[in-house]
Amino acid sequence: MKLYAVVGSGNCHKVQATASRLGIDLDVEYQDFFAGDLTRPEFLALNPNGRVPTLVDGDFTLWESNAIMQYLADKVPGNPLFPQDPQTRADIVRWQCWELAHFNNALGTIAYQAVLKVQLMKQEPNQPVVDDAMESLSEFAAVLEGHLSGRDYVVGNGITLADYSIINIEAFKEMIPFDWSGYPGLNAYFDRMRADPHWAGTAPESPEAIGRKPGAA
Numbered sequence: 449m450k451l452y453a454v455v456g457s458g459n460c461h462k463v464q465a466t467a468s469r470l471g472i473d474l475d476v477e478y479q480d481f482f483a484g485d486l487t488r489p490e491f492l493a494l495n496p497n498g499r500v501p502t503l504v505d506g507d508f509t510l511w512e513s514n515a516i517m518q519y520l521a522d523k524v525p526g527n528p529l530f531p532q533d534p535q536t537r538a539d540i541v542r543w544q545c546w547e548l549a550h551f552n553n554a555l556g557t558i559a560y561q562a563v564l565k566v567q568l569m570k571q572e573p574n575q576p577v578v579d580d581a582m583e584s585l586s587e588f589a590a591v592l593e594g595h596l597s598g599r600d601y602v603v604g605n606g607i608t609l610a611d612y613s614i615i616n617i618e619a620f621k622e623m624i625p626f627d628w629s630g631y632p633g634l635n636a637y638f639d640r641m642r643a644d645p646h647w648a649g650t651a652p653e654s655p656e657a658i659g660r661k662p663g664a665a
């Protein structure tokens with residue numbers, strides 16, 4: 449299976465950590481974000497959104513990171529990341545929907561506006577957008593903090609797809625101007641997940657590699 453990815457993309461990282469944990473060897477084809485690889489007609493034919501991750505498995509093409517994670521997990525019978533029990537699966541999907549719609553929507557908006565735009569694109573952040581996202585992030589971080597009380601992982605007693613999804617933008621967590629001090633359980637959870645060998649083993653080698661094809665000058 450081929451995975452089109454960009455180095456440093458949290459949405460790719462969650463898929464790559466999932467594949468690593470499942471023992472699936474993906475043929476990862478990195479795209480150069482800065483050279484406009486995602487807007488080339490060949491790539492848009494695979495994913496009209498011009499986004500990564502995008503998976504190609506024979507004549508089946510799939511985009512949306514959480515869907516890709518579920519698809520990969522379903523290829524490995526008996527895996528603990530996405531078990532067959534309907535309630536456990538629904539619980540995992542619930543948290544994947546939640547991270548996409550709420551928690552990481554807020555975190556990602558702040559990361560884009562207040563970090564990427566400023567540091568990479570040398571532009572001013574849209575402050576009202578940042579303010580709104582900060583308010584949302586406080587609200588949803590409190591939900592995660594409450595849920596993690598007495599738990600190490602969001603569903604059951606071990607890592608599931610939900611955890612790789614929730615932490616996908618962890619690289620920006622401490623870079624954004626958000627006060628995390630009121631969320632000790634959430635902070636401990638992120639640190640626990642960062643230590644997972646499959647997460648750590650699929651992280652970008654260096655900040656300089658982000659967005660570029662590995663090996664490119």
Ligand SMILES: N[C@@H](CCC(=O)N[C@@H](CS)C(=O)NCC(=O)O)C(=O)O
Pocket residue numbers: 454457458459460486498499500501511512513514
């Ligand atoms: N909801 C999509 C989001 C995909 C997405 O936005 N990917 C980013 C990288 S993390 C991307 O390709 N950005 C390119 C762009 O915005 O031009 C998913 O979960 O796969």
